[in-house]
Amino acid sequence: MENGNTSGDKSSVKPIRCKAAVSRKAGEPLIMEEIVVAPPQPYEVRIRIICTALCYSDITFWKLQVPPACFPRILGHEAIGLIPVQVEELRVVESVGENVKEVVEGDTVLPTFMSDCGDCADCKSHKSNLCSKFPFKVSPYMPRYEDSSRFTDLNGNTLFHFLNVSSFSEYTVLDVANVVKIDSSIPPSRACLLSCGVSTGVGAAWETAKVEKGSTVVIFGLGSIGLAVAEGARLCGASRIIGVDINPAKFQIGKKFGVNEFVNSKTCENKRVSEVINEMTCGGADYCFECVGSSSLVQEAYACCRKGWGKTITLGVDKPGSQICLDSFDVLHHGKTLVGSMFGGLKAKTHIPILLKYYLDNELELDKFVTHEMKFEDINDAFQLLIEGKCIRCVLWMG
Amino acid sequence: MTSSLTINEGKPIRCKAAVCRKAGEALVIEEIQVDPPQAYEVRIKILCTSLCHTDLTFWKLDSGPAARFPRILGHEAVGVVESIGENVDGFKQGDVVLPVFHPQCEDCKDCKSSKSNWCARFADDFLSNTRRYGMASRFKDSTGEDIHHFIFVSSFSEYTVVDIAHLVKISPEIPVDKAALLGCGVSTGVGAAWKVADVEEGSTVAIFGLGAVGLAVAEGARLRGASKIIGVDLNPDKFEIGKRFGITDFVNPALYKEKTISEVVKEMTKGGVDYSFECIGLASLMEEAFNSTRTGSGKTVILGMEKYKLPVSLGSYDLLRGRTICGTLFGGLKPKLDIPILVDRYLKKELNLDGFITHELSFEEINKAFNLSMEGNSIRCVLWMDK
Numbered sequence A: 001m002e003n004g005n006t007s008g009d010k011s012s013v014k015p016i017r018c019k020a021a022v023s024r025k026a027g028e029p030l031i032m033e034e035i036v037v038a039p040p041q042p043y044e045v046r047i048r049i050i051c052t053a054l055c056y057s058d059i060t061f062w063k064l065q066v067p068p069a070c071f072p073r074i075l076g077h078e079a080i081g082l083i084p085v086q087v088e089e090l091r092v093v094e095s096v097g098e099n100v101k102e103v104v105e106g107d108t109v110l111p112t113f114m115s116d117c118g119d120c121a122d123c124k125s126h127k128s129n130l131c132s133k134f135p136f137k138v139s140p141y142m143p144r145y146e147d148s149s150r151f152t153d154l155n156g157n158t159l160f161h162f163l164n165v166s167s168f169s170e171y172t173v174l175d176v177a178n179v180v181k182i183d184s185s186i187p188p189s190r191a192c193l194l195s196c197g198v199s200t201g202v203g204a205a206w207e208t209a210k211v212e213k214g215s216t217v218v219i220f221g222l223g224s225i226g227l228a229v230a231e232g233a234r235l236c237g238a239s240r241i242i243g244v245d246i247n248p249a250k251f252q253i254g255k256k257f258g259v260n261e262f263v264n265s266k267t268c269e270n271k272r273v274s275e276v277i278n279e280m281t282c283g284g285a286d287y288c289f290e291c292v293g294s295s296s297l298v299q300e301a302y303a304c305c306r307k308g309w310g311k312t313i314t315l316g317v318d319k320p321g322s323q324i325c326l327d328s329f330d331v332l333h334h335g336k337t338l339v340g341s342m343f344g345g346l347k348a349k350t351h352i353p354i355l356l357k358y359y360l361d362n363e364l365e366l367d368k369f370v371t372h373e374m375k376f377e378d379i380n381d382a383f384q385l386l387i388e389g390k391c392i393r394c395v396l397w398m399g
Numbered sequence B: 001m002t003s004s005l006t007i008n009e010g011k012p013i014r015c016k017a018a019v020c021r022k023a024g025e026a027l028v029i030e031e032i033q034v035d036p037p038q039a040y041e042v043r044i045k046i047l048c049t050s051l052c053h054t055d056l057t058f059w060k061l062d063s064g065p066a067a068r069f070p071r072i073l074g075h076e077a078v079g080v081v082e083s084i085g086e087n088v089d090g091f092k093q094g095d096v097v098l099p100v101f102h103p104q105c106e107d108c109k110d111c112k113s114s115k116s117n118w119c120a121r122f123a124d125d126f127l128s129n130t131r132r133y134g135m136a137s138r139f140k141d142s143t144g145e146d147i148h149h150f151i152f153v154s155s156f157s158e159y160t161v162v163d164i165a166h167l168v169k170i171s172p173e174i175p176v177d178k179a180a181l182l183g184c185g186v187s188t189g190v191g192a193a194w195k196v197a198d199v200e201e202g203s204t205v206a207i208f209g210l211g212a213v214g215l216a217v218a219e220g221a222r223l224r225g226a227s228k229i230i231g232v233d234l235n236p237d238k239f240e241i242g243k244r245f246g247i248t249d250f251v252n253p254a255l256y257k258e259k260t261i262s263e264v265v266k267e268m269t270k271g272g273v274d275y276s277f278e279c280i281g282l283a284s285l286m287e288e289a290f291n292s293t294r295t296g297s298g299k300t301v302i303l304g305m306e307k308y309k310l311p312v313s314l315g316s317y318d319l320l321r322g323r324t325i326c327g328t329l330f331g332g333l334k335p336k337l338d339i340p341i342l343v344d345r346y347l348k349k350e351l352n353l354d355g356f357i358t359h360e361l362s363f364e365e366i367n368k369a370f371n372l373s374m375e376g377n378s379i380r381c382v383l384w385m386d387k
Helices: A056-063 A188-195 A197-209 A224-236 A249-255 A273-280 A295-303 A328-333 A348-360 A376-387 B002-006 B053-060 B176-183 B185-196 B212-223 B237-243 B261-268 B283-291 B316-320 B335-347 B363-375
Strands: A016-022 A031-037 A044-053 A078-082 A108-111 A151-153 A171-175 A179-182 A216-220 A240-245 A261-264 A287-290 A311-314 A323-327 A337-340 A370-375 A393-397 B013-019 B028-034 B041-050 B076-084 B096-099 B159-163 B167-169 B204-208 B228-232 B249-251 B275-278 B299-302 B311-315 B324-327 B357-362 B380-384
Touching: A016 A376, A031 A171, A044 A108, A044 A188, A056 A376, A078 A188, A108 A171, A108 A188, A179 A348, A188 A197, A188 A348, A188 A370, A188 A393, A197 A224, A197 A287, A197 A311, A197 A348, A216 A224, A216 A295, A224 A240, A224 A249, A224 A287, A240 A249, A240 A273, A249 A261, A261 A273, A273 A295, A287 A295, A295 A311, A295 A323, A295 B316, A311 B316, A323 A328, A323 B316, A328 B283, A328 B299, A328 B311, A328 B324, A337 B316, A370 A376, A376 A393, B002 B076, B013 B363, B028 B159, B028 B363, B041 B096, B041 B176, B053 B363, B076 B176, B096 B176, B167 B335, B176 B185, B176 B335, B176 B357, B176 B380, B185 B212, B185 B275, B185 B335, B204 B212, B204 B283, B212 B228, B212 B237, B212 B275, B228 B237, B228 B261, B237 B249, B249 B261, B261 B283, B275 B283, B283 B299, B283 B311, B311 B316, B357 B363, B363 B380
Parallel strands: A216 A240, A216 A287, A240 A261, A287 A311, A311 A337, A370 A393, B204 B228, B204 B275, B228 B249, B275 B299, B299 B324, B357 B380
Antiparallel strands: A016 A031, A031 A151, A044 A078, A044 A171, A044 A393, A078 A108, A108 A179, A323 B311, A337 B324, B013 B028, B041 B076, B041 B159, B041 B380, B076 B096, B096 B167
16 A cells, blocks of 8 residues: 655645644644645645534544544544645645546535545445445544555644544645535535535435435434434425424424424433334334434334334444344334434435535525534634534634 | 035034144144134135244243243145135135235235335234234134134144235145245245345345245345355255255354354455345344445345344444344235235246245144254145145
């Protein structure tokens, strides 16, 4: 496997100095620092981030003190960027590495943590959206070159990558498998949502579940993913969209996304949530979505999807090694399906442009996801807002 | 034939049955009385019946609500309609029929939908003796004591009474011993491959357990053009047998001390199979089957019944990475709709049923059939009533 280190040969190859929010210690505020971003290797592009949004997965790996968490790291994976045309001292600064054909300087792109190489058997198959050339893993490095990072701090120490994106930086380097070219006319603070959260939720309803008109849907967890599932289910014509959350404020919020019934799982008296749902739906929902990342909640969701054709879809990310336990009698006898998906089962390069078109056609609504917009420097405030459950999507604008 | 069927109409019939009086003990061939069918019921003269592993499971069961004695087991059979009760449409004396343990009322939301074979009206209850009359039984022994039914079929008897929701009329052209197989095992396996998994050409498949159900899955996958059908079994003889049903590769877990079966399967298929089927009924194997599938698109179908009701434990990260798991009864098939289709396929020589029958005995030799099954060397043993 190639080493991927800077060859230092070409006169136009230059590292860039810029600002980044570096996570140096688990759970501690990110530090705004100057870092050095190496030029792109073959099959890579270096982009300037326009804006980036905070997703709960960033929080998860910021807090985590064991692998795959690692420090110091540049987090962030929901963003929109530009492949800059830069001329410094009469030389063009490399933004596009060798062998990159699908994007050029000047393009607006969405970085995506989900790799889409377009070449392997899985990328070529309609059945899977998990690229096997670059299998998903929470790696500290670039996907194509072993143990290879493009970031160093001013002391020359390596800074680790995150989910192939690392968007909490003014510049980042992406593999071409993690880049989707998009229409530059779309407002950046809306488009960036499709590089993770909204695509995951809407895709889960459309692609993974294939919710039909008139369905009954239950969504466990009304964070951005859950609300995006509601949006997707709404667009699919679901007639009942039941939201389950421990925060009663989520009902009002959820209504804007299509949630028409609400269960506060903290106030179910002595009943389990699944019992309440089974009663409300006379036997269970057509589709249950778990959007929190708790195996016990997945089990609850499975218990209240209907016998016969009920489907439970899991989207939330639990701790590494967590297990979902199902009653084997239930599994065999009741005909239910349990399926997991990442990125809503969507192929980044195929489906993101489709979702953007739905946005431009005023079908898919993105504005309501953005509750806060801030400067990049205020990133730690954004972390607090999300931890406290006070925002849906907080978009951070680079200077 | 018809005249012998009409003489007992409306009256109890005295006939022979193999009665299970104590868990795990030899069945006793006794004279019993079979009452006439009530409304929505049909009394059937059984022509032949085969032994399925589920009969053995419940035969051995000595505790819990499902353990009942005395009981008439058996649920895979073919018969002829002897008489019908009130409100019975679609069946008449002389019809060749298949009683089926899985209900289809044709009336509830699920029966009316093509999305599954669940029957919301009836499928939850598998313990009552009669569908519409609770614990009322149509069988009495020579002392007048009620004998329990078994999953709405009870085919280890010369005559039985079956609810119309559990009865399928079939073409008289198919040899009855082949037809009987469609009452459970073969339909379950073929249905799982065709309807539940929907195996497509070129797929790779792993089947855990090469009993009748597993071999039927192989047959179903073979007919769909699966490119690789891996059979997993502890009995090495199953490979030769399995080849006839389409098995292309064989894994004997006893030969792999250091590796798990899922690791072996993943190596054989460069990442995992498209579809895996668990056809035994062990939670640990259900987990192996799940872990054997390909990231991104793998689907696991559970067909085995966990006798200890142990939970199935799945890695949340493995599930998240695009895997599906589901279970199914009767291969997802709607009996009245799909069994005639399978009969048709057999008659057109598109489905192999003959290969499943390894032994034939007379009904009186039923305990021999149990022993054969427990020894693990038979696939299906057919018991003829009038041999």
